[in-house]
Amino acid sequence: MSAGQAPGTLARVRRLVTLAVVLTVSALLVPDAAPRPPQVALVQVDRAAGVDPAAGADEVVWILAVGSDARPGEDMLRVRGDALQLVGLHTRTGAATTIGIPRDSYVSIPGYGSDRINAALFYGGPRTMGDAVGELVGIRPDYVMVTRFPLFEDLVDDIGGITVRNPRAFRDSDLKPLGFEAGRIRLDGYGAMAFARIRKELPGGDFDRSANQQIVLRGIRDAIAARSDEPGFIARGVQSVLRNLSTDLPPGELFRLAQTVAQVDPTKITGCVLQGGIGDINGASVVIPDVAAARRYGEDARRDAVISRC
Template sequence: MRKHPLIALFVSVSVWAVGGAVLADPPRAGAQATPPAPLGHPVDSSFLPSFADVAGRRTLFVLAIGSDARPGVCEPVERCLADSIHLIGINPREGGASILGFPRDSYVPIPGVGTQKINNALFAGGPELVVQTVEELVGVDVDSYFLTSFEGLKKMVNSVEGIEVEIPYAMNDPSSGAVFSEGLQELDGKQTLAFARNRKSTPNGDFSRSENQGLVMLGALERFRRDIRRDPFTLFTWLASGMEHIQTDLSAMELFQLSMATLTVNPNKVVNRVTPGGIGTAGGASIVTLGGEADAVFADIADDGLLEP
C-alpha cells in the first residue's frame, strides 16, 4: 500500500521537532520543568606581588644604614659615621625575612681601609663601602641599600603620623631622650629616634640598641601594612617620604614594586637578631670583637636569608 505523502511529511516534521527539542534540552529527572540554575558568583580576591614575583626566586639582601649626620655636627649624610647597620634577608621561597644588626663598634676589616669599627666604613667610603664591608664580613651579595639620617628618620616617622613599637623594657636615658615604660607604644619621630639611639639605659649597651633599632623597623612594617589595609592611597605617603629622606641605589619604580612586595611580609615571621660578640679595646677605644659565634650567625643568614629564632 502506498503511503500518503502528507503522512510521511508529518512524521518527518514531528521527528525533526521532537528530536530537535531532545537534543537542544534533554529532559531532567522527574520530567518536571525545573527553573534554570541561578547565575552568579561572589567576587572576593586579592593579590600582591611577592618578592619572588618582583625579584625572582633568589634570596634578597638589603642593607639599612643609619647615619649620625646632623646639621652643624656632620654632613653630608653619606660621609658620617654609621650609627646603625642592619642586614635584611628576604627569602621568597619560605616567605620569611630576618633582620641582623651589627653593633656599631664591631671591629672588622674594611676593604681598602684596614680593621676598624664598622661605623667608620660610611665615613671612609660612603654607603658603597659599608655594603662591601658587610658583603665580605658575612659572605653575601647585597642587592641594595637604604641610607638615612637622624633627621630623615624623624621626618619619615612624623610623615606617617608615628609608629607603634614594642618597648622591651623601661628606659630612662636623658642623653638620648629615651624615657619609656615597657610595652607597645605609639612613638612620634623624636621619640623613635630617642628609642633607637639609647644604649645607656639598656641591659646590653650597643647590642641592645641594635636590637631595638630592629624593633623600630618591625614597628614601621606593621604600621605600613595597617595603613595600606585602611587606605591603599597611603602607600604613596610612605613612598614619597621614603624617596625624600632615604638614599638608595634602587630606582623609584623598583621602590614601588618592592613596597608592594613588602606588604606581603608578616612582621610576626621576621626574626630580629644582633650579631653576637665580646667587648674589648683597640687603641684605647672600646670595641666589639666578633668571633666564632658571629661566624655561625653569618653562615646561617648567608645560607637562605633566614635566621634561627
C-alpha cells in the same frame, strides 16, 4: 607571596606595587619644583644581577639599612654610620630576616685596615660599608640604604606613631631625660629615634641598642599594616620617600624592589642581634664581634631569609 595569605592581602600588595611603580616613574621623570637635599639614598652594590622575583626559589635580596650620623650640611654618605641592620627578603616565600650589627664592632674594612664597622661609611661610602658587612657576615648586600634621622622621625610621625613592647625601662639624660617605661609604649617620631639610638644607659650597651632598633622596625611594620587600607595612606608614604630619595636605580629596578618588600609575610620574619665582647683598641672601647656567629647567621639565612636560632 605565600600561598596561605588572604585575598585581601593580595589585593593590598597589588595596589601598593602598582602605586609604587607609578609614583617612582613620576618622581624620576617630573622635576621637583623645590629641590631639597636628599634624606635617603639607595645604592646598588656592584653585582651581576639585581633583584629578580622571577628568579629561582632560592633568590634572596639583601638590603643593608644604615642610619647616617650626618649633621646639617654634611654628606650623609661620607660620615660614620649608626643603626646597622642587614635585611634579607625572599622574593617568593615572603620570608624576611634581620641581622643587627653593633655599630662599634671592630672589624676588617676591605682596603682600609681595621676599625669600628660604622667608620666604613666614612672611609669609602655605601659600597665600602657593604664590603665590611660582607666580610663579617659572609653576605655582601645587594643594596645599601642610608637614611638621615630627621627623615626617619618624619616618616614615623606621618604613619601616626608606633606601638612597641619595651623589655626594660631606660633613659638618657640628653635624648630622653624622662625615659621609657617597660612594657607596651607609644612612640612618636622623636621617641622612636631616641629609642633606637640610646646606648649608654642600656645594660647590654650596643647589643641592646641594636635589639631596640629591631623592635622599632617591627613597630613600623605593624603600624603600616594596620593602616594599609586607609585611602591615600600608602600614596602619601611613597610620595614622601620619593621626594627625599637619591638613587641611580632605574624605575624597573625600583619597582622590583618595592614588589619584594610588599610581599613580606609578617608571620615569616626572624631576626638576631650579633653578640660579642667588649675590648680596648688603642685606648678606645670597641665591640669584639662573634665572627663565627655572624657567619652562622649568614649561612643559615643565605638561601631562605630565615634564621633558625640566635
